[in-house]
Amino acid sequence: MEVLNLTIYDIAREADVSIATVSRVINNPEKVSPKKRAIVKAVLEKYNYTPNAMAQALVNNSSKTIGILVSDITNIHFTRSAYILENLFFKWGYTTLLCNTGDDLNKKIEYIRILSGKKVDGLIMLGSIFKNDKIKDIILDYMPNIPVVTSNVSLFTDNFYSVEVDHSAGMDYAIKHLIERGFNSIYFVQGNETLNTLRKAQAFCVAYQNNKVAGNPKENILTCTHGALGGRQFAEKLFPKINNERKALIFIDDYTAIGAVSQFRKMGVDIPNKLGIIGHDNSTFSICSEPQLTTIDTQIEAISNIIGNTLNNIFNNIQVSKSVIVQPELIIRETT
Secondary structure, three states, X not given: OOHHHOOHHHHHHHHOOOHHHHHHHHHOHHHOOHHHHHHHHXXXXXXXXXXXXXXXXXXXXXXXXXXXXXXXOOOHHHHHHHHHHHHHHHHOOOEEEEEEOOXXXXXXXXXXXXXXXXXXXXXXXXXXXXXXXXXXXHHHHHOOOOOEEEEOOOOOOOXXXXXXXXXXXXXXXXXXXXXXXXXXXXXXXXXXXXXXXXXXXXXXXXXHHHOOOOOOHHHHEEEOOOOHHHHHHHHHHHHHHOOOOOEEEEEOOHHHHHHHHHHHHHOOOOOOOOEEEEEEOOOHHHHHOXXXXXEEEXXXXXXXXXXXXXXXXXXXOOOOOOEEEEOOEEEOOOOO
């Protein structure tokens, strides 16, 4: 008997049981008597038999597969999230399909079509860049009954669930801390134009006014290119404007912030005595910085675990919340 051509019919014939019994041993072993289960398992192990995944999906109405859409897997924030999610779903018996979409809307839509064709059990979208009515519509067309969990974006329909970080709280912690450290001129440095960036900018304005910082917060929102190189270029451009007034910068993320920290130090700026710097995400970059970076921990590990558990609970008919808000934490290090 050729192992590569082995079918469930061959297993049933050699074990002298029905095809239904073999199927139950594979999918619902608790429904088969210990004696018959042992006989069938012995034959399965003898031939190292692996059930056809597509056939199992048809029988169980489940492919045991989760689709994950991420805009940029090189972003350490999303890399960490994808790693956590893959480990969780592997533990629960699922395979994950990671799709790196970039900023191309058509590519995002095409990946949704592809994942629909693969009959995924659930879809995860990491990042606010997936806030788009066309994306929502295509999901409703191709995956109307598939649970979809998003991070930092809400698309309120029956099968959508969201997990978001409270940026307002994070900015409030940061500005209060900077005021306590004697900084009287505070700026927010934004990067790429996404919904999450806009929320951080709005949160900065609210926290700025609530803490009665002098001036117009909108005038204290600066822009730089995202990334370490962008941070360096920003520092070079800002350097001539640094005077005796102590300034503080809250960056869109750690990656951009450490580029600025490095360049400011190279130019002789005293951090934190003359210039305070805060990043976002509490990534590995924040402790690789010299000095180590104060940062707003946006709780990516907690968010990823909530996303994974939300989908798994849905699969197990356990009630879940449609929207979860996660509280950030200010991690105080050497740049403030």
